[in-house]
Structure formats: structure tokens, C-alpha cells
Amino acid sequence: MNKRFVLSNVLQLSPGSEDDDHEGPISEKLGRIQFSLGYSFQDTTLTVKILKGFPYEKVRERALYLQVLDYDRFSRNDPIGEVSIPLNKVELGQLKTFWKDLKPCSDGSGRRGDLLVSLCYNPTANIITVNIIKHEISKPWTSGAPQGLICITHFLFSLGLAIDPYVKVWLMHKDKRVEKKKTVTIKRCLNPIFNESFPFDVPAHVLRETTIIITVMDKDRLSRNDVIGKIYLSWKSGPAEVKHWKDMLSRPRTNVAQWHALKA
Known part of the structure; x- marks a missing residue:
């Protein structure tokens, strides 16, 4: 039996981005759109049908x-x-x-630079050592800056000027933050060299549920610090991150270094 449900609704249009939940009050009226949603459990197909809001002349x-x-x-x-x-x-x-x-x-993804990171796993002591080596801006934001991320950091990137970078390292177990460490702040530098190591206690039985989140930040003394980019190291991250994780486990007590492209 092809189980299917269909829902029709009319929603107020509001400005926002892909990360907005649109649950607050609407400050600017942009119009309304009526659409229906249908899902086929047999075909695992989601069908979106616009009922009103797009005349043929406008669609073209x-x-x-x-x-x-x-x-x-x-x-x-x-x-x-x-x-x-x-x-x-x-x-x-x-x-x-x-x-x-x-x-x-x-949208500018992949233009946040690259981070050289070294990982070392000691199975006897149950310790993963994260060495933050250096960060390089491979391609400044001369154009195409991400929407919603226009800030002083990206403005300085586009001008080729310096920032005040530092790196935060979070040890995560499942969805919980376990421990945080961070490097010193290197002032007025686009390609900083850190060479700082951080040991984390990681028992063998939680390795598959462990994620190391590394965030490159720009320290701002006048307002909130800006995020330049992140990487996620674990069994279930992207191909490059998973490769680094597996290389670390297959070569115990060895510093395994790899470049990673920072992501939003």
C-alpha cells in the first residue's frame, strides 16, 4: 500500500537565511505563498507543489x-x-x-583558509594529542563573501590586512561538550603559526562517539569574536577528516599531520 500524506498551508514570507527557524515576529511583510507538501512512504519521495504565488509569466x-x-x-x-x-x-x-x-x-565556502593539524593517539594512556600547527589564508575574500557573514574579519581578508587569530579545540562525546582548550592569540597576522599541543583523555570504548571540533577565531576587543572557520575530526566527518582520524588510529604514538580546509 502506498501510504501518502498531503498538507496544504499558507505562510507569510519573511526575510531570513537557511539557518533561521522563522518562529519570531515578522518585522517585514514580503507577501504570502500557498503550497502543499506530500510524502510517499513507499517511494520515499517528498513532493512540494506551489498552489499560488507564481504566475507563469513570473516563473519564466x-x-x-x-x-x-x-x-x-x-x-x-x-x-x-x-x-x-x-x-x-x-x-x-x-x-x-x-x-x-x-x-x-x-556562497564563499572553502575560502576560509586551511589549517595544519597533527593528531597523535596513545592507546596505552588513552590520550589523543591535538597539535595546532598553523593556519594559512589560501584565497582572500575579494568577492563573493557569504551572505550573513559580512563582518570585520572578512573585510580585512578582502583588503589583505591582518587579524588577531586564535584556535579553540573542543572535545565532544556524542552531543556533549567534554573539554575545551585554546591557543594564544597571535596579533595582526593572516597566516599564524601556533605549534601548540593539547592532550585529551579519550578511553578506547568512546572513540567512535568522539568528535574533536577545531575553530579558528578572530579576537575582537570591541565586540563579539568572529568565527573564521571550523573542522570536525571523527569517524563520521567528511572524507578528509575521516582519513586523518583513521590514520591517527592506525599509527599509534605517531604525530600524523594533515591540512584541512576550514568550513562555515
Whole structure:
């Protein structure tokens, strides 16, 4: 039996980003849109149907934008790739299935620089030592700065000026923060060298549920510190992070260094 549910609703449009929950009061009225949602449990297909709000003439002037994200329960979801389809090049009167190659996201992801990190696992002492070696800005934000992230840090990046970076290291067990350590702040530097090591107690039976979150920050004496980028090291992170984690476990008592691209 093909179980299916359909829900129809009318929502007020409000400004925001992909991370907003839109649960607060609406400060700016942008219009309303009516749509229906249907889910087929047999086909595992979610169908979104716009009922009102897009006349055909308007649709032909638009483009359909799809972004694939990597869900991250600890922080913001990481963009994997995107596709944009101009609707004036599609025969809208016929139902058609598309295969499209994902392109790198144009929101500035991947332009936060790279961090050189060394990991060392001592199975006898149940200790993982994280060595924060250095951070390099591989490509300044001369254009295409991420929406919602316009701040003094990115402005300085675009000008090629210095920031005051430091690094925070969190040890996570499942969804819980266990321990935090951080480096010193290096003033007025775009490519800082830290060379600071932090040991963490990690029993063998919790290794698969452990995540090490490394965040590069810009210290701001006048306001809130800015996040430059993050990496997540564990069994279940991205391919590069998982490789580093496995290399660490397969080469005990050895410092295993690897470059990582910072993410939002």
C-alpha cells in the first residue's frame, strides 16, 4: 500500500537565511505563498507543489536553485554543491526528470583558509594529542563573501590586512561538550603559526562517539569574536577528516599531520 500524506498551508514570507527557524515576529511583510507538501512512504519521495504565488509569466523569469547540504548537528550545515536551472529553458508543460552535476557553492565556502593539524593517539594512556600547527589564508575574500557573514574579519581578508587569530579545540562525546582548550592569540597576522599541543583523555570504548571540533577565531576587543572557520575530526566527518582520524588510529604514538580546509 502506498501510504501518502498531503498538507496544504499558507505562510507569510519573511526575510531570513537557511539557518533561521522563522518562529519570531515578522518585522517585514514580503507577501504570502500557498503550497502543499506530500510524502510517499513507499517511494520515499517528498513532493512540494506551489498552489499560488507564481504566475507563469513570473516563473519564466526565475531560476530554480538547489543546494545540497551535509547535515551537521553540532553547527551550521556544510554546503556540498549547488545547481541552478533557468526556468525559461525548461518545457514546464511536461513532467521531466533531470540529472545535473553539482557545482561548487558560490556562497564563499572553502575560502576560509586551511589549517595544519597533527593528531597523535596513545592507546596505552588513552590520550589523543591535538597539535595546532598553523593556519594559512589560501584565497582572500575579494568577492563573493557569504551572505550573513559580512563582518570585520572578512573585510580585512578582502583588503589583505591582518587579524588577531586564535584556535579553540573542543572535545565532544556524542552531543556533549567534554573539554575545551585554546591557543594564544597571535596579533595582526593572516597566516599564524601556533605549534601548540593539547592532550585529551579519550578511553578506547568512546572513540567512535568522539568528535574533536577545531575553530579558528578572530579576537575582537570591541565586540563579539568572529568565527573564521571550523573542522570536525571523527569517524563520521567528511572524507578528509575521516582519513586523518583513521590514520591517527592506525599509527599509534605517531604525530600524523594533515591540512584541512576550514568550513562555515
